[in-house]
Amino acid sequence: MGTSITFKRPDGTDASGYLANAARGDAPGVVVIQEWWGLQDQIKGMCDRFALAGFDALAPDLYGGVVVPYHDADAANKQMTSLNFMDATTQSVRGAVQYLARNGAKVGLTGFCMGGAVTIIGAAKIPELTAGVVFYGIPPEQAARPADVRIPLQAHFASKDDWCTPQAVDAWEKAMQAAGRALELHRYEADHGFANEQRMAVHDREAAELAWSRATAFFHKHLG
Numbered sequence: 001m002g003t004s005i006t007f008k009r010p011d012g013t014d015a016s017g018y019l020a021n022a023a024r025g026d027a028p029g030v031v032v033i034q035e036w037w038g039l040q041d042q043i044k045g046m047c048d049r050f051a052l053a054g055f056d057a058l059a060p061d062l063y064g065g066v067v068v069p070y071h072d073a074d075a076a077n078k079q080m081t082s083l084n085f086m087d088a089t090t091q092s093v094r095g096a097v098q099y100l101a102r103n104g105a106k107v108g109l110t111g112f113c114m115g116g117a118v119t120i121i122g123a124a125k126i127p128e129l130t131a132g133v134v135f136y137g138i139p140p141e142q143a144a145r146p147a148d149v150r151i152p153l154q155a156h157f158a159s160k161d162d163w164c165t166p167q168a169v170d171a172w173e174k175a176m177q178a179a180g181r182a183l184e185l186h187r188y189e190a191d192h193g194f195a196n197e198q199r200m201a202v203h204d205r206e207a208a209e210l211a212w213s214r215a216t217a218f219f220h221k222h223l224g
Helices: 041-052 073-081 085-100 114-125 166-178 205-223
Strands: 003-008 014-020 029-033 056-060 107-112 131-135 153-160 183-191
Touching: 003 056, 003 085, 014 041, 014 085, 029 041, 029 085, 029 114, 029 205, 041 056, 056 085, 085 107, 085 114, 107 114, 107 205, 114 131, 114 153, 131 205, 153 166, 153 205, 166 183, 183 205
Parallel strands: 029 056, 029 107, 107 131, 131 153, 153 183
Antiparallel strands: 003 014, 014 056
16 A cells, blocks of 8 residues: 655655555654564554555654564564664654655654654654654653653553563653643553554454554544
């Protein structure tokens, strides 16, 4: 349904990504950020789904073409830890946001796992954004302080998550509340990665579909 494109980062260099367009010509935009596995077909499928829901959706390729097999967590961790998160967010992700906003459209940001953390950083660092939806990812506070978040956020977390633990989620929620930031947070009796239908060991269809309906409703509310 979508296609591979090249777009400009704010620094003028090229970035690549996967774009799926909605049927309407004046659709709002959603930038979709990959898990630590790279720009997998599952992420491209999320873009296709957003397009069917009425959004132009663009997933920037933060790993420059590297896609890690789902069984190789060591390789995924190596790719993620070698990523310059600030450059990725303020250049590649912001470039994707600017690409979707070029005709005056409102743009939201969403991401999964590593992409969830990038979404929170983007909520603090990308001025062109209107709203964000986080899936089970939290960055270190020095990367994005709750007080610096500029946009309303919706967030989805799993109760059986050993990375974004329930304790970490509670602490982040309290920090967001203390900073007076708009946050709608949902918890699910599911595993980390529950929205990825390609990973059957963790996928939870009921939780994933409920989160999807909440996410699209939130974006329609804030983006149009």
